[in-house]
Amino acid sequence: MAIYLDHAATTPLRPELIEGYLAQLQVLGNPSSVHGAGQRARMAVEDARDQVAKAVDCHRSEVLFTSGGTESNNLAIKGLYLAAKAQDSERNVVITAGTEHHAGIDPVEWLETSEGAEAVWLPVSPTGVIDLAWLDTYLSKNAQRVALISLMWVNNETGLITPVSKVTEIANRYEIPVHSDAVAAFGHIPISFKDSGLKTMAISGHKFGAPVGVGAVIVARDAKVAVTSHGGGQERGIRSGTLSSPLAYALGKAAALAAEELPEIRNRVSEFAQDISRGILEIAPDAIFTRGEEPGYEGIIHFTFPGCSGDSLLYLLDAAGVCVSTGSACRAGVAQPSHVLMAMGRTEDQARGSLRISLGQSTTRADVDALLAAFPMAYAGAHRAGLPGN
Numbered sequence: 001m002a003i004y005l006d007h008a009a010t011t012p013l014r015p016e017l018i019e020g021y022l023a024q025l026q027v028l029g030n031p032s033s034v035h036g037a038g039q040r041a042r043m044a045v046e047d048a049r050d051q052v053a054k055a056v057d058c059h060r061s062e063v064l065f066t067s068g069g070t071e072s073n074n075l076a077i078k079g080l081y082l083a084a085k086a087q088d089s090e091r092n093v094v095i096t097a098g099t100e101h102h103a104g105i106d107p108v109e110w111l112e113t114s115e116g117a118e119a120v121w122l123p124v125s126p127t128g129v130i131d132l133a134w135l136d137t138y139l140s141k142n143a144q145r146v147a148l149i150s151l152m153w154v155n156n157e158t159g160l161i162t163p164v165s166k167v168t169e170i171a172n173r174y175e176i177p178v179h180s181d182a183v184a185a186f187g188h189i190p191i192s193f194k195d196s197g198l199k200t201m202a203i204s205g206h207k208f209g210a211p212v213g214v215g216a217v218i219v220a221r222d223a224k225v226a227v228t229s230h231g232g233g234q235e236r237g238i239r240s241g242t243l244s245s246p247l248a249y250a251l252g253k254a255a256a257l258a259a260e261e262l263p264e265i266r267n268r269v270s271e272f273a274q275d276i277s278r279g280i281l282e283i284a285p286d287a288i289f290t291r292g293e294e295p296g297y298e299g300i301i302h303f304t305f306p307g308c309s310g311d312s313l314l315y316l317l318d319a320a321g322v323c324v325s326t327g328s329a330c331r332a333g334v335a336q337p338s339h340v341l342m343a344m345g346r347t348e349d350q351a352r353g354s355l356r357i358s359l360g361q362s363t364t365r366a367d368v369d370a371l372l373a374a375f376p377m378a379y380a381g382a383h384r385a386g387l388p389g390n
């Protein structure tokens, strides 16, 4: 069995939900049908809605089931933008950052090319921290032109935590809605939608033990969100399409487990992460911990290794049976330096030398030991190979 240390890409299914999920797969009934079979399927969906609402701390009516993080971000970002623009055609600015996941950046770029939006990219520091003073000053002069702000809660490559409530505190002075991609945050750090000041938020099941293909967009009851996906009018009309009761069941159960066990899992993950960082720095003393001393989710460990290719490290570790990543899985296989590191001002060579090790609920001490045992050979090999083209 391979040692799996790529939980930021996807996580193993929680064993606790498999039996119920399989049973739910055999339940016949469309949750929108009025007969008994439909109502039984509906009950599973509504129980799951309660569980997700409790786990993210929001009202049950604010939970809209989707297929995952990408769809949730698209529905929220495009929906908030089009609603603001419909009210006031001068409002066409979307404030975001170059360090967002592509599921956050690409909807904004689509709004630019197709809907007359203007993207304003927040300055970020070399450790990835957004410039809140810049945001404050920008809004004091341009607030009436801003349709929304979209900023992720935890960066999926570096683990950096965005101070979401500081962003909403500034934005709320000007009544500007804020969306957050919480895909890399929920299940790993404490989240309260109610206290966050956000209007919309995205979560994705496969990042916390549910199957791939289910997630939720949390939409505040007072949020103005235009409908961008049309059909049967399910999920407050914002996300049409027949609901999957098995997937909703799995999302609800995984969310409840993740929230319940968060303190215990986070403690364990933090301890393992410290040991990994210490071990790596003993082997590669010039490695740079990407988010520096900034607050971050401990389970995402991201280093850059000067003079080394992250791809070489990844392949050599993989050959030794250890799965890690160079960054976002969505871009894996595409020979490009990480756009996140480039947005943080790294050179292409620096960005190419990056490695992400991400831990989760199922990570064990034996996984940590296996990584640290395989690392010296992989590092020596990657160092000898150097950077392509150099």
Ligand SMILES: Cc1ncc(COP(=O)(O)O)c(C=O)c1O
Pocket (backbone or CB within 6 Å): 008, 009, 067, 068, 069, 070, 071, 101, 103, 152, 154, 155, 156, 181, 183, 184, 204, 205, 206, 215, 328, 329, 330
């Ligand atoms: C921060 C972040 N946002 C969005 C996504 C996309 O989520 P999904 O795979 O559920 O579409 C991911 C997945 O890698 C992610 O890490």
